[in-house]
Amino acid sequence: MSYARTSEDVRQRDGHGVRYQVRICERIAREHGCAVIASYSDNGCSASRPSVVRPAFERLLADLTRGRTESGQRIGGVVCVADDRLYRRAEDLARFHAALTSALGRIQLDARGVRNPYTHEGLLQAVRSLDDAVTETRNRSRRVADWHWGRAVEGVPHSGPRPFGWQEDRIRLLTTEARLVEQAINDRIEGKAVWAIAREWCDLGVTGTRGGRPSAQTVTQIITAPRVCGYRANRGDLLLDPATELPVLGQWDPIVTPQLWRAACATFAPGSLYLHRGTGAPRRGGSRSAPRYLATGLLRCGALRPDGTVCRGAVCASKGRSLRSPYAYSCRSCRRCSISGPLVDEALERLLFGEHGATRGVSSAERRRWQSGQMGLEEKRKTLASLLVHCVVRPGVKGDRSWDFSRVEPVWR
Structure with missing residues (x-):
């Protein structure tokens, strides 16, 4: 299996970047006596932004976990031109490593040669590659920001x-x-x-x-x-x-x-004005409004897409339709997953203060302050963020109004 990815394809828009990577992956495989049985490509997809879903990467993980491609061929490993094509975030590295090593005997190939993902050295090499990718991402972001600032001060x-x-x-x-x-x-x-x-x-x-x-x-x-x-x-x-x-x-x-x-x-209220093009532009009033709900930004959709991949889109808060659930969390990507807001909040408390939560640094003093109402929303969110990467929300059963706390699956730090 080969994986290719480019972050941008804004000029030619013909996918030439991923095509070239696929050719290089095939050459690397031949040099090591292997053959590419399936190719996965994400054209114009960033790997450093949590909000970006890479469909081919998700299919790659699903096939690795299953052990076979969609055509039924057994998978012996993954080849790519460099690690940063696969992952630029620790979360994606963990998911890829777990899927790759879900069966014995697999290898990972790149331009530097064969890597054994089951050894301590193989894992350390992957972590070092991740650190290099994160550093490069930060440096590139700084260079781009400085370039734009330099143009701006000259009035360009x-x-x-x-x-x-x-x-x-x-x-x-x-x-x-x-x-x-x-x-x-x-x-x-x-x-x-x-x-x-x-x-x-x-x-x-x-x-x-x-x-x-x-x-x-x-x-x-x-x-x-x-x-x-x-x-x-x-x-x-x-x-x-x-x-x-x-x-x-x-x-x-x-x-x-x-x-x-x-x-x-001056005819607009503070915070309602956009200073430059684009709906994602910062507002004139300064910082964005603070989150109003406990789990905002912490939830990811666990629904399956029609192609069999997991959505993993952001699950955001919205107004509910009942007194029991005055607000709810819904996926804005696939729109196939929604869950009661109070149910999520109670599920998070159970995760923190159950027998598992007690082993993850939640002190008895923090528990008392949380449950007595002395701890504010922002402090609660910081406590959650220090212990959780995010929580995956599984879709509910249509017509079932019971509160299933197991639908909220934590991914601990």
Whole structure:
């Protein structure tokens, strides 16, 4: 079995990177007297982000655990060009190692040769590779962040798709769109609702730079972006000149004056404004709101996808439908798994304060403070995070209203 992965494929978008890796894997296998019986490839998938699901990697783990490929051939090992193609997080290393060693006699191949995953040295080599991958990821993230900051302080326009209101060079205004933005800012200052502005744009047949129909959120992002008055932002913050403490001016033509931009921004409540393109951009109000529920960010979906792989998507809190369950946790990826919020919270307490939890560093004093209500939500979440990597939530049985605490399966640190 071979595994290939690339983090990005934004230029040619033809999967050439993973194709080249598959060829290299076949060559490595031949050099060691082996043959590749199945290839697994994830094109344009990051291995360092917990939120990214790699379908081929999940199929690889499932087949390793089963011991055979989908065509029924017995698996003798895994070949890849380098360990960082397989994993860049400790959790993925643990899952891969457990699946690979679930049967005896398997090997792992890469450009450096054969590795015995059952020996202490083989495991140490994998851990060292993981440490190198994590270090490289951090260094690369820092280099990219520094590169963007350097461009920002010089007033260079944002990269990516052109912003609404400017031509492809991101310098000169696109007259038709710029007039719409200027009118929207003036209308907003006079009290007009954003949704009404968005509806007017839709009636005029206006589309965004990516072809989508304008929404209230889109209009908000456009008219509150510092670029409309010539200011430069970086990572969601208005960039100030270190010498003068004044906003950095961009190299592009502004649509409105800074006074009009600030007046438009003042019509929104703090925390509701986006400073740059993208729904994931940080908000103008500063830090994100604190989690309101105990298990937020700690749950992963254990439902099976149609292809037989485990979803492992984030299970997030939402409003419930009954007095017994005023809130629930549901998977936003496959939408095949949902569980009562109070059931999860009680299950977590049982895990912490049962006979197993007592052996994992939860003191009697912490237990008393938790159960007496003296411990706040944030401290409870920190306690959970120090003991748990996450919890896998198994799907329930349709129509069964009983509380099955075993549906919450912990992955301990």
